[in-house]
Amino acid sequence: MDTTDLNLLPALDALLTEGSVTGAARRLGLSSSAMSRTLARLRFATGDPLLVRAGRGLVPTPRAIALRDRVHTLAREARDVLSPQDEGLDLATLDRTFTLRANEGFVGLFSAPLISTVIAAAPHARLRFAPKPMKDSAPLREGVVDLEIGVLGAFAPEVRTHFLFRDRFIGVVRAGHTLLSAPVTPQRYAAARHVVVSRxxxxxxxxDEALERLGLRREIVAxxxxxxxxxxxxxxxxLVALIPRSCLGDESFVQGLASFELPVTTPEIVVSAMWHPRMDADPAHRWLRNVVISVCGASAP
Known part of the structure; x- marks a missing residue:
């Protein structure tokens, strides 16, 4: 590996800025003797005297003058890279596209308030809603997706999560369906024909597991x-459809339909936001997460 000592960079910046070993030592909190030894190392590393005696002071060599601005820029950039990120996020000038992967129910219920909240605070930001073909953490790992919205599954163990809201399944039929002419019992529900959703x-x-415990089985035809x-x-x-209750929040979904509570108990749906830890400390991403959490808390079913 390259044996260049990058610790010399701030020392060189201080020496070229101060033009004095004593001044550079004071700037970096070192002793004058320690800074003198550092100057000797810098002379060896650069192959140039850098600062030479002129009466009682030091003057820079032509190489030192040529390097001064460049070294100052490099030293500042190195400090920026190796320091915590500035939390001073300017939403008014934030120009960024955030990709959220969510199912149609979430998009139908939350996309409008999310977009309104985001552009009100950050007018140059954009939201891209991507479909969810499969439960796959690769897009989060690769930075293709900023936030995954859904039920926790077999995601990579490092993925961060935050609870958003609870949901449950309900039944949906066309308005006037004969199933609703009487109380929906497990037997009448199982006797109907069904359409289900599965990626x-x-x-x-x-x-079906709940019905099986009652000795019943429904007929799924699609x-x-x-x-x-x-x-x-x-x-x-x-046909009878099975959907999360949150889908009822989108009026365009439910026109001409009627919903009913299932006659059997099914596990609650816990919807969470998921992201890769690489984005934890990013101020813009943290802001987006807080927006999603806030909007879902206010608009959840």
Whole structure:
């Protein structure tokens, strides 16, 4: 490895700025003898005397004069790199695109208040909502996605999380569906035909486990990748859809539909924000996280 001692950089900056061993020593909190030894090392490293005696003082060599501004810039940049990041985030001038990966229900319910809150504080910031094809932490690790919104799964162990809100599944049918002509019992619910949502194409889930404990089984005739697809099918057919209650917050989703509580108990849906620790200390990312947490707390179902 290169044996260059970068600790010499601030000393060189101080010497060229002060033009004096005593002044440079005072600036760095060193003794004059220690600074004299450092100057000797700098002379050896650069192959130039840098500061030479002129009467009772020192004067810079042409090489020292040529280096002065460059060294000062390098020393300042090195301090910036090796110091905590300035928390003075200027939202008025923040020009950045944040990518949030979330399902259609979250986008339908929260995108409008999130966008309004973000652009009110940071008019040059932008939000990109990306689809969720699979539970995959790679986009977070690679910086492609800033925030993942959803249910905790098999994510990388280093991923940071913050609770946003609790949700639950409900049933949805077209308005006037015969299922709603009487109380929805487990038996009547299981006897209906169903459409379910699964990114992996699975035909069963927690509802089926609850029904199985009662000796019941529902007939699933369609699996679709997204909740809007399930709602569209329910609106245009006799099929029963299963969706998170938060989807009801988007009126465009539920026109012509009626919802009901499931006749069986299913696990609660815990929705969280997830991000990679590489973004923990980034002031802009921290601000975005706080905005998402605040908006979800105010608008959660």
């Amino acid at each position: 992996r194409g699975s035909f069963t889930g927690p509802v 699996v679709v990748p997204g909740f809007p697809d399930a709602l569209r099918i329910a609106r245009q057919s006799e």
